[in-house]
Amino acid sequence: MLDGIITCSEQALHSAARxxxxxxxFSILLLTVPTLxxxxxxxxxxxxxxxxxxxxVKEEQFSSSIxxxxxxxxxxxxxxxxxxxxxxxxxxxxxxxxxxxxxxQIPSLCAKCHSDAAYMRGFDPLLRTDQFSEYQTSxxxxxxxxGDTRVAVCTDCHSxxxxxxxxxxxxxxxxxxVAQTCAHCHADQNYMxxxxxxxxxxxxxxxxxxxxxxxxxGDLSAPTCSTCHGSHGASPPGVAxxxxxxxxxxxxxxxxxxxxxxxxxxxxxxxxxxxxCHSNHGIQHPTDAMIGTGHGAVCTNCHTEGDVGYxxxxxxxxxLGKLNDAIHRSDEILSRAEKAGMEVGEAxxxxxxxxxxxxxxxxxxxSVRPEAVDQEIEAGLKVTDNTWQEGLSAMAELKYRREGxxxxxxxxxxxxxxxxxxxxxxxxxxxxxxxxxRQ
Amino acid sequence: MDIANGLRKWxxxxxxxxxxxxxxxxxxxPLHRYSYWYFLGxxxxxxxxxxxxxxxxxxxxYRPSANEAxxxxxxxxxxxxxxxxxxxxxxxxxxLMVFTAVAHMFSVFFLKSYRKPRELTWLSGMLLLFxxxxxxxxxxxxxxxxxxxFATKVGTDIPGQIPVVGKWILVFLRGGEDVTGATLxxxxxxxxxxxxxxxxxxxGLHLLLVQRFGMSxxxxxxxxxxxxxxxxxxxxxxPNFLLRELMAWYVALAVLGGLAALKPWELGxxxxxxxxxxxxIRPEWYFMFxxxxxxxxxxxxxxxxxxxxxxxxxxxxxxxxxLLPFFDPGRPGRLQRLITGIGAFxxxxxxxxxxxxxxxx
Numbered sequence: 001m002l003d004g005i006i007t008c009s010e011q012a013l014h015s016a017a018r019x020x021x022x023x024x025x026f027s028i029l030l031l032t033v034p035t036l037x038x039x040x041x042x043x044x045x046x047x048x049x050x051x052x053x054x055x056x057v058k059e060e061q062f063s064s065s066i067x068x069x070x071x072x073x074x075x076x077x078x079x080x081x082x083x084x085x086x087x088x089x090x091x092x093x094x095x096x097x098x099x100x101x102x103x104x105q106i107p108s109l110c111a112k113c114h115s116d117a118a119y120m121r122g123f124d125p126l127l128r129t130d131q132f133s134e135y136q137t138s139x140x141x142x143x144x145x146x147g148d149t150r151v152a153v154c155t156d157c158h159s160x161x162x163x164x165x166x167x168x169x170x171x172x173x174x175x176x177x178v179a180q181t182c183a184h185c186h187a188d189q190n191y192m193x194x195x196x197x198x199x200x201x202x203x204x205x206x207x208x209x210x211x212x213x214x215x216x217x218g219d220l221s222a223p224t225c226s227t228c229h230g231s232h233g234a235s236p237p238g239v240a241x242x243x244x245x246x247x248x249x250x251x252x253x254x255x256x257x258x259x260x261x262x263x264x265x266x267x268x269x270x271x272x273x274x275x276x277c278h279s280n281h282g283i284q285h286p287t288d289a290m291i292g293t294g295h296g297a298v299c300t301n302c303h304t305e306g307d308v309g310y311x312x313x314x315x316x317x318x319x320l321g322k323l324n325d326a327i328h329r330s331d332e333i334l335s336r337a338e339k340a341g342m343e344v345g346e347a348x349x350x351x352x353x354x355x356x357x358x359x360x361x362x363x364x365x366x367s368v369r370p371e372a373v374d375q376e377i378e379a380g381l382k383v384t385d386n387t388w389q390e391g392l393s394a395m396a397e398l399k400y401r402r403e404g405x406x407x408x409x410x411x412x413x414x415x416x417x418x419x420x421x422x423x424x425x426x427x428x429x430x431x432x433x434x435x436x437x438r439q
Numbered sequence: 440m441d442i443a444n445g446l447r448k449w450x451x452x453x454x455x456x457x458x459x460x461x462x463x464x465x466x467x468x469p470l471h472r473y474s475y476w477y478f479l480g481x482x483x484x485x486x487x488x489x490x491x492x493x494x495x496x497x498x499x500x501y502r503p504s505a506n507e508a509x510x511x512x513x514x515x516x517x518x519x520x521x522x523x524x525x526x527x528x529x530x531x532x533x534x535l536m537v538f539t540a541v542a543h544m545f546s547v548f549f550l551k552s553y554r555k556p557r558e559l560t561w562l563s564g565m566l567l568l569f570x571x572x573x574x575x576x577x578x579x580x581x582x583x584x585x586x587x588x589f590a591t592k593v594g595t596d597i598p599g600q601i602p603v604v605g606k607w608i609l610v611f612l613r614g615g616e617d618v619t620g621a622t623l624x625x626x627x628x629x630x631x632x633x634x635x636x637x638x639x640x641x642x643g644l645h646l647l648l649v650q651r652f653g654m655s656x657x658x659x660x661x662x663x664x665x666x667x668x669x670x671x672x673x674x675x676x677x678p679n680f681l682l683r684e685l686m687a688w689y690v691a692l693a694v695l696g697g698l699a700a701l702k703p704w705e706l707g708x709x710x711x712x713x714x715x716x717x718x719x720i721r722p723e724w725y726f727m728f729x730x731x732x733x734x735x736x737x738x739x740x741x742x743x744x745x746x747x748x749x750x751x752x753x754x755x756x757x758x759x760x761x762l763l764p765f766f767d768p769g770r771p772g773r774l775q776r777l778i779t780g781i782g783a784f785x786x787x788x789x790x791x792x793x794x795x796x797x798x799x800x
Contacts, residue, residue, distance in 0.1 A: 341703040343516040343523065401523075405700035412693040416686055423682050 042082045043090050044074040061162040070123055077101065077109060104144060106153040107135055134233035141233075150191070152234075157181055173231070176215055178224040179205055201225075204282030223249070242280075243273030250274075256367040277301075288324065291365055292317025315370045319377045323358050326384035327351065333391030340398050347390040354383040467673035468680045471660045473550055479543035480649070481684045482691060484642070486536035489695070490574070493529035494631065501581070503627035505620030508583035509709040516706055527699035533575055535691065537725045540571045548763070548782050551775075552655035558764035560648040563641055565761040570638045575723055577630040583623055584707035589720045591626075592618045597733070600747045601754070619712065658771065721796070728789045729753055731796035760785070 048057045062068050073082055079096030081089060091097045101109060111132035113119055120127045131154075135141040140151040157173055164171035172181045183202035185191050192199050205211050205225070213222035228237060228245045237245050247254030257263060257273065266273060277290065277298040289296040292313050293305075299313035330351050334344045357380030364373045450456040468477060500519055502511040515522035544564065547553055553561035580591045595618065599609035614621030656664070664671040674680050722730050732753075736745035759766070768774050 341701070341705070343513065343703070343706055345513060345706060345708075346517065401700045405696055408696050409693050412689050412696075416689050419682060419686050419689070423679070423686075426682075427679065 042073050043085050044082045057161045065162045066165050067163060103149040103153050106155055107132055110154045131232040138233045139235040152185060175220045175224055178226050182225045201281045208281065208283045209285045210283060242275055246274040252363050253366045256364060260367040260369060262368055288317060288320045312368060312370045316365055316373050319373055320361060323377045323380045326381055327354050327358060330384045330387040330391055334387065337391055337394035337398060342394040342398055344394050347387045350383055351387045354380040463677045466676040468676050469654050469656045470672040470674045473657055476546040476550060477654060478684055478687050479539055479546055482687055483536055483539040483543055485688045485691060486532045486539060489532045490536060493525050496525045497529055503624055505583060505623055508581060508623055512582045512706060523703055524699050527703045528695050530704035531695055531698045533578060537571055537575055540568050544568055545786055550657040553764040554767060554769045557652050557655055560652060561764050563645040563648060567641050567645060570634055570641060573634050574630065577626040579723055580623060580626045581630065582706060583710050585710050585717055586707050588618055588710035589716045590722050593720060594722055597750055600750045724793060727796040728792035731792045
């Protein structure tokens, strides 16, 4: 009986061990297969990682690219057979090896995948697939078709073997890096010589309010080269379309400009809208000095003393100055009161509304209608009148409090003196009562 | 005159006025070189009364909800006649009350007034001090400004570190996981109902015990009086001591008025629960020594979380300090000298860390 039990137990143990062994082998296989796949042979890199430029490609360079991360290897562009150690076979025509790719062929080569919506959807359904068609409309694309291979092709902006996605801060097309990437050619005097176009765009842009917003304030939505010129379809905006480009962000200014008399006049004179007053690449933070008839005013570029525009410019400048001064005056007295401990939070909040009126008035300047500007100015001045009064009241209240304090302290000191005298008199008359000995 | 006598008789018949008067007339205060420390208790009581009176006036306008609290305090500060004065005196006297309460505690400690039979007087006084700190912590949030909300977040995070019950305490204090309008309502309840109720009972008990056991005489003075009995002196409580105390209260009132007029209590900006914490978040000055200590502790001390260790150490220290009379032998010796030394170290530590917290920012 016992033998039977032992035999049964041994059998059960034996079959359990067998199952465990199979499971172990299977799990080892499961773990090994992806590892083998991940370490798939790439004879291209085996050799080219040891070569110097232009044939050298560092392994870490390629592995950081979006293509490598998506599981692609060299064959996606160059063809060939990376599984073979035999150089002849790896780079054979039979294996579709392309080797060096001519610059003129690069856009169409990239487009083979990047224009294939069905294929690209497999990686990211939101990826654009119109880059090549846009490129063909760009100045770069047009010149390339004409045989100018010095113009930018995909790899000039995106790099070659270490292409990173545009949202990667190390990418050459990350918003903060775009201007530097364009400047690589466009700021190079020798390189740009045949095209006879200015090369100071990057220098000017670096001083601009847009550059400051992008690089100093870290606002990635601030404009860089591609925001106005387009990226793949890059070309200089025409005179008529400049305003459309600026208006994508500066909506109200554009609407007011369109509603004002300048639109038609500029159009007739062939002036390119916004940049006539603000310039293009080196746009500075606008100041009130830009409007008016004084030093630094852009209005006097066209208007002369005596004409309607000259008078209107002067009026608008004076109006802005009036509100600006009123805001500063209120702010000064409220800050003084606040520093002295007065609660002027509500008045300060109201003053922010006057500041809004000033901002709106500055925007309304684009309509070049003094009466519209005046409307905002008047609204702002009404607010500053109140805040100024509140500031005066706060200072008067402060004076009242200090006088009240003096009176109170004087009263308390008098009471203290009286109490002191009373205690002294009481204790002198009650010797032995106030300080008595127990004994 | 007849009316006065009639009233006295009327009171005497009903309340034993004669006995009360006799009791008051016979009540004395020991007179020696440390007698001025006796004023601190009365001063704390005076400031508490100021708190109650100004607090009641503030209640007429204050609205305890996240949407209205800040605006109502702003209204008090700007629109209500003398509202600024009442609010500033309330805030400044709260701070002075914490100061006088702590000073009173240390004076009692160093004069050894907690010795037998006054253990319960010390215990009730310590509980009152904790209540005063509770008043300060709960009142700090009520204006619902940025600094108070974020300081309350930091402050309520600290008990949240306590093992097992920490989370429960945090949720109980906040009225949820985070500091919200529910926390404000809750803190308002603590500040104007729960704490004043308990504090009034505790003050009553404390005064009763002080009355029952009398004013303690420091051991050194006691020794001197034993050897030279003729030097033992006393002062009548009424009117001699009380008039002096009254003078001290008047001085306190002048200080409060000066602070309120020259440095009105700031309101700050309204709290925005969705905004990130601004720099420079810190609790009231009387919590700064703990705040600075916790800030200086490393993330880990051995296997235990640094902040948790700090919280547990402070908890243990406060517990031991509260139960001090039960550790003190009550007679001069090595242990009592050690206890005095520890007390002196605690005072120096609190002072140095508080100053350091402001200097180190």
